[in-house]
Amino acid sequence: MIDDKFLKSIKNLPPFPATVQKVSALISDPDFSMMDLVGVIEYDQAITANILKMCNSAYFGVRHKISNLRQAVSYLGRENIVRVVNAAGTSRYYKKAEGYYIDEAAKLWEHSVGVALMTQILSRKIYGREDNKLFTAGLLHDIGKVVLGEFVHESFQEIMGLVTDHGYSFLEAEEEVIGINHAQLGGEIAVLWKFPREIRDAIAYHHRPDLMEEGDDAIPWLIYLSDQACLMMGIGGGVDGLAYRGLGEVIDKFNLRQKDFEESIVLLLKDLEKAKELVDLVESESKG
């Protein structure tokens, strides 16, 4: 049972920008028109501005200098357009993120970008290809923290107490103290935003993919593993630190060795440098 307070609060969230879903729909059609795409995107000024901030990022590997939306759509290519539009649309929710999880909104966003980048590295290693669904799920996996952060001020000491003194994981402590954890709440937000089932599951089960009862669990497991890597590397780390359960079966699930994991981390640190423009979409207050 989910507390009414949370359900009400997520209903007050601004709807997920329709532009993002429209772009995904247009692009999934094998023969889409560039002009249609530009038309849909330019209608949304905030997203257009964000796209222009990011599109020259080394991460996307575009050789031409992009200075307007039309060039962005032509040079980025289908897969990168989806990523850029998703990042441009999602980052706005992190700007307002505050409260107990994080010192500042920019860190939770940096963490989310880190997880999204890592999913692509692991997907290449395991399946030999990249996957935009994973990228989207990575950007959104901690969206529940944005909402939960507003509510737990008074319960925060209690949550930390259970983690520090009683061996609870952060997730278990959230459930005990406030009746829901940030992953479940994120899943509910994704339902409200009409994301497909696999994205919702990926968010809801990103700390406990082993508890999924039905459906394809590959995406949740990959988000889980990418999240663990970012927690270990302190990428956008919060007060919850590394206080989450480690699930050893992930090794057999993807047949990974320690070396594979560490190599992927080196790649992640490189990609994070290249994707600086994505990370900077939500500006750090302390950077000044």
Next chain:
Amino acid sequence: MKVAGNIDDVLITHALGSCIGVTVYDPKVKVGGLLHYMLPDSNLDLNKAKKTPAMFADTGIPLLFKSCYKLGAEKKRMIVKVAGGASILDDANYFRIGQKNITALKKIFWKNNVLIDGEDTGQNYNRTVHLDIATGKVVVKNSGGVYIEL
């Protein structure tokens, strides 16, 4: 990695998860350094290690000491403190980067006769490390907001 011989300086590194922060300080000449390494062994990616030696324990730690020698520090006077190396809960069975980072450091120090003068490692929280060049004071702040001096 940063080294400094200016007493107005404070060296800081943020968000050490499983990574390790190593501080060295020579109180006589007031020279200090702070390394934030991420992984235990540079054999993983020798090219990367060449470009960014501070990423790995085995290339970063020697570089930290050598960079301080260049500013006049001497090994016999160096005060060495370490923090970080946190782990995921019950990670005994997989991807123990925090543990491996701690072990790598201890092996290197043991081989080179370096004693650790202060340590806050393990557990499962993030840490921020400050080294004050004027005094050599090392303060570790954990993600719960608690400060300790090493």
